Amino acid sequence: MKSSFTFVCCMILFSALIKSQTSLYMPLDIKKAYAxxxxxxxxxxxxxxxxxSADYKISAQIFPKxxxxxxxxxxxxxxxxxxxxxxxxxxxxxxxYQFGAPREFGINKKDLHDGIKIHRIKLxxxxxxxxTAKSVSINSTVMRISLPKPxxxxxxxxxxxxxxxxxPSVSNIRMGVYDSTTAMVAYWYPQVSVYDDVHGWDDDxxxxxxxxxxxxxxxxxxxxxPNSFCIWATGVLQNADxxxxxxILKRYQKAAVSxxxxxxxxxxxxxxxxxxxxxQTNKWNYIAERxxxxxxxxxxxxxxxxxxxVVDSTTMRQxxxxxxxxxxxxDFYEVASIAKKIIQSYSFSFxxxxxxxxxxxVFNGQGGMEFPMMVNDGSSKQRSGTVYLTAHEIGHTYxxxxxxxxxxxxxxMDEGWATxxxxxxxxxxxxxxxxxxxNLADGFSRIAGKExxxxxxxxxxxxxxxxxxxxxxxxxxxxxxxxxxxxxxxxTFLKGLHEYVxxxxxxxxxxxxxxxxxxxxxNQDLGWFWKPWFFEFGFPDLAIKSVSVKKNxxxxxxxxxxxxxxxxxxxxxxxxxxxxxxxxNTSVWxxxxxxKEFTYPVEGALIKVQLGKDEIPDTDxxxxxxxxxx
Numbered sequence: 365m366k367s368s369f370t371f372v373c374c375m376i377l378f379s380a381l382i383k384s385q386t387s388l389y390m391p392l393d394i395k396k397a398y399a400x401x402x403x404x405x406x407x408x409x410x411x412x413x414x415x416x417s418a419d420y421k422i423s424a425q426i427f428p429k430x431x432x433x434x435x436x437x438x439x440x441x442x443x444x445x446x447x448x449x450x451x452x453x454x455x456x457x458x459x460x461y462q463f464g465a466p467r468e469f470g471i472n473k474k475d476l477h478d479g480i481k482i483h484r485i486k487l488x489x490x491x492x493x494x495x496t497a498k499s500v501s502i503n504s505t506v507m508r509i510s511l512p513k514p515x516x517x518x519x520x521x522x523x524x525x526x527x528x529x530x531x532p533s534v535s536n537i538r539m540g541v542y543d544s545t546t547a548m549v550a551y552w553y554p555q556v557s558v559y560d561d562v563h564g565w566d567d568d569x570x571x572x573x574x575x576x577x578x579x580x581x582x583x584x585x586x587x588x589x590p591n592s593f594c595i596w597a598t599g600v601l602q603n604a605d606x607x608x609x610x611x612i613l614k615r616y617q618k619a620a621v622s623x624x625x626x627x628x629x630x631x632x633x634x635x636x637x638x639x640x641x642x643x644q645t646n647k648w649n650y651i652a653e654r655x656x657x658x659x660x661x662x663x664x665x666x667x668x669x670x671x672x673x674v675v676d677s678t679t680m681r682q683x684x685x686x687x688x689x690x691x692x693x694x695d696f697y698e699v700a701s702i703a704k705k706i707i708q709s710y711s712f713s714f715x716x717x718x719x720x721x722x723x724x725x726v727f728n729g730q731g732g733m734e735f736p737m738m739v740n741d742g743s744s745k746q747r748s749g750t751v752y753l754t755a756h757e758i759g760h761t762y763x764x765x766x767x768x769x770x771x772x773x774x775x776x777m778d779e780g781w782a783t784x785x786x787x788x789x790x791x792x793x794x795x796x797x798x799x800x801x802x803n804l805a806d807g808f809s810r811i812a813g814k815e816x817x818x819x820x821x822x823x824x825x826x827x828x829x830x831x832x833x834x835x836x837x838x839x840x841x842x843x844x845x846x847x848x849x850x851x852x853x854x855x856t857f858l859k860g861l862h863e864y865v866x867x868x869x870x871x872x873x874x875x876x877x878x879x880x881x882x883x884x885x886x887n888q889d890l891g892w893f894w895k896p897w898f899f900e901f902g903f904p905d906l907a908i909k910s911v912s913v914k915k916n917x918x919x920x921x922x923x924x925x926x927x928x929x930x931x932x933x934x935x936x937x938x939x940x941x942x943x944x945x946x947x948x949n950t951s952v953w954x955x956x957x958x959x960k961e962f963t964y965p966v967e968g969a970l971i972k973v974q975l976g977k978d979e980i981p982d983t984d985x986x987x988x989x990x991x992x993x994x
Contacts, residue, residue, distance in 0.1 A: 387891055388879060389821070389899055394562060402561040403874075407881025408867055414444045415768075415872055418556050418581045425588040425645075426662055428545050433552060434528040438486075441556050442520045449515040453565045454507040456480050457551035458529050460537065460570055465504045468828070469572040472534035482554070485509070486524030505570040507554065525554045537572055538733040539659070539740065545593070546663040546690070548729040548740045551576075553658075558770075560872055568772060573833055574825050575771035575778065576764075578656035580870055585658055587648045591641045594629065594668065596688050596725045597660035598737045599652030607646045612638050619670035620684055625700045629668035631691060652736065654870065656765050659735035661727045667691055669700035675711040676718035683707060683719050689728035693743035695750040696728050702793060706755045709789040710762070714854070715861055720766045720869075726754060734760035734782075748790075748797035755786035755793075767865065768872045775824035775833070776898075777875060780841025787846065801846075801979040808839045808981045813903025813926065820844075820875075820898045843981060844897040847930065851893065851950040852886070860885045892954045893929065902927035907987035908975050909959065913966060920962045920973055920990075926983060929953035933977040934962065939969035 390398075397403045401412035424435040443449055460467050462479040479502070482494045487509075494500045499510040515521050529552065533541035539550035551570075558566045558577050566577050587595050601607075604616055612628060619626035629638060639646055652658060670686040685703045689696035703726050711719045721737050729740040732753045739757035744750040763781035764771050771778045783804070790797040811817045816832045820841060827833045849857040863885040868877055879894050896902050905926030912919050922932055932948040946964060953960075975988040982988065 388876070388894060390876065394874065394876065397562045400561065403877060405880055406884040407864070407877055407879070409871060412446075413871070414446070414561060415579065416444050416559055417442050417579050420553070420581055420583045420585070420658070422553055422583070422585045422658075424585070426549070428547070428590065428593070428662070431531045431533055431541050432528060433531060433549065435553055436526045437524065437553055439523045439556060440520055441523065443515050443517060445559060445561070446517050448517065449511070449559070451508055451510045452515075452523075453557040453559070453567050454509065455551075455555040455557050455570070456502065456505050456507050457555075457570050459505045460572060461532055461535070462504060466569055467571045469535065469537055475532040475535045477530050480527055480529045480554075482525060482527045484524070484526040487512070488522055506567050508567070527554060536730055538731070540730070542729055545665060548659065548661045548727055550659040550733075550735055550740070558872070562874060566770075566772065568825050573830070574775065576657070577770040577772045580654045580656055580768060583650070583652045583655065583658045585650050585660075587650075587660060588645050589648065589662055590664070591639055591644055591646050592664045593646070593662050594639065594664070594666065594688070595648040595660055595662050596686065596727060596738065597648070597650040598655060598658045598735060599650035600722055602649040602651055603647075607640050607648055609638050609640065616670070620672055622672055625669050625671040627667070627669050629666070631667065634665055634691070655721075655736040656768060657736050659738050661688065661729065661738070661740070663688070665691070666728070671700050671704050673704045673708055675707060677712070681718065683721065684723050686723070686725040687728070688725060690743070693728050695744050695747065699726050699750065699754060702751055702754055703758060705793055706758050706786070706789060709792070710759065710785065714788045714858075715762065715785060716858055717762060717862065717865055719761065721761065724758060724761070726758075732757050734765075736761075736765050746796070748794045751794040752786060752790060752797050752800065755789060756782050759785035762865075766869050768868075768870060770872065770874070772825050773823040774875055775837035776820045776841035777873070777878065779837040780845055783838050783842030784845045804839060804842055805979050805981040808835065808843055809904070809983050811835050812928070812981060812983050819900055840897070847897075847950045848893060850931065856886060892956065893950070896928045900927060903983045904928040904930045904981045905983045906930065906932065906975055907984070908973060908990045911973050911990045911992065913970060913992065916966045918964055918966050918970060918973070920964070922960050922962065922975065924953055924958045930980050930982070932960065932962070933975065933980060935974040936964065936970060937972040937974065938967065939971050942968065
C-alpha cells in the first residue's frame, strides 16, 4: 500500500513537472523536434536523437612572407540522420573578406580579396572545377553542392578540396597575421556545415558578429612550415621527435610530466636551431578526436612555456598547458602558470567538471577568442585583465566546445557561461579582478528595459547592433546564471549543471534542453526564474516602499517594480556608525508576489535603510534609500 502511494505521488509530481515544462513558450519549429522524439520534455536526448559528423584529413602549407596558405583535404561525411540529403552545405568563413560580402565589421581594403580560391573538388572518385560545375553554388561564406546521387540515411560520402587563401593582416576578425612571421589561423578550411534535428542545414551567412556551430569531428592535420617556425595547434602533436631539435624536444618531454612550468623555447634560444633543420621545411602533424573545429598558430620568434596538470582525480588524466608569446608581452611570462590554476579551478572547484581535453595552448595574438584546445589572447596592461581574459577564453572549452552549443543562434549558452565561470577563481588568483560583478550589474542596469534590450528567446543570428548583441550574449545571461546559482545554492546548482552536462556533452543541446534538464534533475519548477530572465521583456528594479520602527523592531516593505527577480540586500545604518546587513536571494520572489515585508531587530538609533548592492542590477536606484526621521 505504501509503495503504491509513493508511486502515485511520484506520477503526480512527474505530471506537474511536465506541465511546467510545456508552460514555457516554444517556437513551432522547435516543437517538431520534441514531436519527432529527438528531444524529451524531461531534458534528456530522445530515443530518436541523432547527429552527423565528419573525418577530416588535411594537408596544408604556410607561406608567411606572402601571408598565404595552401591546403588539400579529404572529408568523409557521415549522414546519421533519418533524412535523405540531396545537397551538402559547406562553410567558407574567410570569404567574409571577399569584395561585396555581407558583414557587420568594417574591413580594411588591404584585406579585401576575391575569396577563397578552390582549385579542385572531388566527390568520391569524380573531380570537377567549382568554376564550371553547375552543382556548385558559392554565396559569400556559404557553398552548396548538389549531389549527383542522394546521400541516404546511415551512409557516408567523401569529398576532397584543394584551395588557397590569403590571411588578413589589418582587419583581423578573431584571427589573422600579427607581424611578418606570426599568425593565428582559424576558420581556414572548407568545412561541412551542421545539419541537425531542429533546423536542418545551418546555412546563414557568417557576417562577423555571431560566432559558430560545428559538429564533433575527427582531424588528422599536417602543416608544412619553414624550418625556423613553430606550430601550435588543436590536438596532440604526433611527431615531436621529427620537428623539434634534441634540446627543445627534451624540454617538451619534461613539460609533459612536470607540475612546474618548463620554459621550452627561451629568450636565448631565439634565432638559433630550435627545430629539425635538415630540410628547408618541417611537417607538423596534429591529431584531434571528437572536437568541433581545428585552429593553429605559427611564429618564428615566440617563447614557449608549458606545464602539466591533473584534471581528473579519478582517472588521474592530465592536460598539457602551454603559453606561446611575444617576448615583448610582459604579462605572458606568467600565463602558463595562470592557465594551470584556472584549469585546476574549473576541474575541481567550479564548475567542478574535469577539463575535457589533453591540451590547451594560450597563444599571444590579438583580442580574445576561443578554439578547441587553443585560445587567441592579446596582451593586457593589468594583471586582472590577463587573468580574466585567460579564464574567460579557457572557459569556452566547456561551452560551446564540450557541449556542442549553437553559438550562432544561442550565444547566451556560450558567452553567458564563459562570463560567469571565472567568478570563483578571480579573487583567488587576482583580488583586484573583484569588480567584475559590479561591472556586470552596472552594465545591465544601464540598458535593461530599454528599446534595444531583447529577451534571450530572440536568436542571436537575428540581433543587430553591438550593444544589443553583447547584452544578450554576455551580460544578461551571465547575471541570470549567477543569480540562479545564488537562489539554488552552489551544491544544488552544480547538481543540475552536472546532470545537464552529462546528458548533453558531445551533442547539440538547445536552450530548452537546459531548462528542462534543470527542472527534471532538481525536481523543481523553475519557470518563475526562466520566464522573466530568458523569455520576456523586462528589467530588474526593487524599491523601498515603506519603513516603520516600533518596539525595537523595523519593518521594511520592498516592492518588486520590475519583472525580473533579483536578491534583496538591506543595510541598516545607525547613528553611532555601525551597520547591519541582511540578504535574501532571488528565490524570495518565486511565489509571484510583488511586495515583501522584512522585520529585523533594531540595535540602536536607526538613521537609514539602504536597499541593494553593487553586484545586484537595479534600473532605478533613486528609490533605494530611506532616511529615518525622528
